[in-house]
Amino acid sequence: MKVDLAPLIEMRGISKAFPGVRALEDVSLAVSAGEVHMLVGQNGAGKSTLIKVLCGAHHPDHGEFLIDGNAVRIHSVADARRLGIAVIFQEFSLVPFLNVAQNIFLGRELRDRRRMHSEAARILEMLGIQIDTHTLIDKLGVAQQQMIEIAKALSQNARILVMDEPTAALSEHEIARLFERIRKLQQDGIAIIYISHRMREVFEIGNRITVLRDGRVAASLIPSETSVNELVRLMVGREVDTTYGRHFCERPGEIVLETRALGSANGIREASIHVRKGEIVGLAGLVGAGRTELVRAIFGADRTTHGEVLLDGKPLKDDPANSVNCGVGLVPENRKTEGLALIRSVHDNLLVAGLPRVFPNRSYRFGKAVRIVAGLIERLRIATPTPLRLTRFLSGGNQQKVVIGKWLNAGSRFFIFDEPTRGIDVGSKAEIFSLLDNIVSQGAAVLMISSELPEIVAVCDRAYVMRDRTIAGELQRSDLTEENILRLAMHHG
């Protein structure tokens, strides 16, 4: 009797820490045969880590796995596979110049090629896909590749199937097909763990919902007993404890930057935003919503195909060098590779972007350079023993300040910050934000991308929320809450 009730797969007390981050803490999850278990949570809530642990790619620090009520060891990808766990990853695990059948059976090649192809064809037919199994993956579109990815997982005769946002690239029709297939899998007694950002899916096919927040289980619920609003509240679940001493902008000045129905070669559509003098405007959205792409299009790093970008009311060319000259400063997410020359000194990094402005007649004067650098170091409170220290030896927070100083010195008036606090400790975070506050109070304008909703809420005067590579909505200071951002960022319909 008891055996029947045991879940097919159970994870108990899973904890996993990475240097500086507690990715998972005491997470327990049980999925029965025939159950579709939805896993939801914000960016960085621990969903992906949990899956990596389940499939053997990461080793948990603590915790155990039970299958059919028996403790099992998952120490490698091969272990997980042997136990019947298959994962459909968000990033495709397909090889471009192998054909469909070879990809489906990668690592489990059959001796008999003809059987490999007929097996592959049978699986594709079950999914209702018509693709020749001899076609190279390289020749397929994204949606087709997604279906191949699903076919690959199904071909492993898995008892436990994990899907990480499988519908992100699919059309309505294909989603319907996939759900049909999922319901059949349920009847076959497969346990399914399904990660989704789309609320409609959560309620349409989920039997149970687990909400992860900050690496912990926030709640485990039955769909019929909850609502979108409750889920969003659970995903957020904490009170904002700080505003980093921000002086919010009461009367913003004229518009510094504006995009009008901007479309770009990297997929942005119909994006209209504006940022005024004295404002910090947030750009929120889930991973893949197109925030970085929008910023690159504004900066001119990617080509504009529709609409326009205006700086001080004048059109801005698609040319990063021109953008810099016009006063746009980009502080990229990857400051180590894009924002700084790590093997050069603080002095050099602070000066590099502003050279044409500081020395207009192209003659470099060391004394003037030293004075400017000393001024910036003091103003930004960059902790460095000497201006000649190589930036690679600085802490993350101080590196970030050097990037900001670089643009200040270049005379930038409009700053774009892409995840300015990533990899920075709490103390430096507050300092970076007070620096932003300082910059805007002196008349600059800031557009800030952040995946940390509390930061957006704490720091921004206004925020735009992106979804599907366009602007899903705008939130004024008074409406700026984590719940409202998440509601806009996720699919409802």
Place this chain on the structure above:
Amino acid sequence: MASATRRIPGIAWLLGALVIFFSVFGARFASMPNLINIGNQSAILLLLALPMTLIIMTEGLDLSMGAVLGLSGVVLALLLVDGHSLPLAFAGALGVGTLFGLANGILVVTMGMPPFVATLGMLGVAQGIALVMTDGDSISGIGSALPAIYATRWLGIPFAILAAVAAYAVFHFLLYYTRIGTYVFAIGGNREALVLAGVPANRYHVLIYAIGGLMAGGSAFLLTGRMSVGHPTAAIGMEFDAMVAVIVGGTRLERGDGWLPGTVLGVLTVGVLKNGLNVMAVPSSLQIASIGLLVIVALLIDSLRGRS
């Protein structure tokens, strides 16, 4: 089959044009002895270009092949001079080559060194050892067994060409019909996927470099047979020709996009170009420039065709 068949690439047209050009303007080019000569010269190049194709498909390269071939030839010759049997001497050459290939693989895959740096280092090591072993001189007196085998023909086809055809058959089978071949595509195309499929990708990756060393060692048989002596610097720069042949043949440096039949076309193009310029008495310095130009022209043709 992953992708053994494709549309006709730019290189085929280029090869055809070169053959026609040299046939018309080079008096002796189209003669049978000369064509056989091209085949003989291309045979060794193909032996290197085949494994080079696999290595380049994994987003790597092997700069040490020419030097390792030279060293293996020296080892082969010295063992023969010492009176050892040909099979044993050949095994010695294969062993030395494989050892260097393994070292390349371990440096690149296990130690994570950039292929350019690791194989450049091994180039120096192999070259240095070969020079030390010979004092920079040729080694003569290797006996008659090896040159005799090299001189044999079957149905009028020279031994070297037969060996090259056999090697191609083996590599074609390896790449398109075995697990190893599938993993070559996967290492270059999506290594993470291979690892997540539970395949020991590192082991296969090292193996591919080891095969490169093995083939460099094996080529010593043909090289020494042709020259009847061992010479430490005889094969200098052949890795360059091999890489040119692979790239000109349509294998790309990324995403595991490789095409083995194209490598044959590439090898023949390099062979025809070198021979044709020789026949037309073009100075050798200009020949080197022409090989460089070949890469650019071949890639240009493909990119222009790709755009239209």
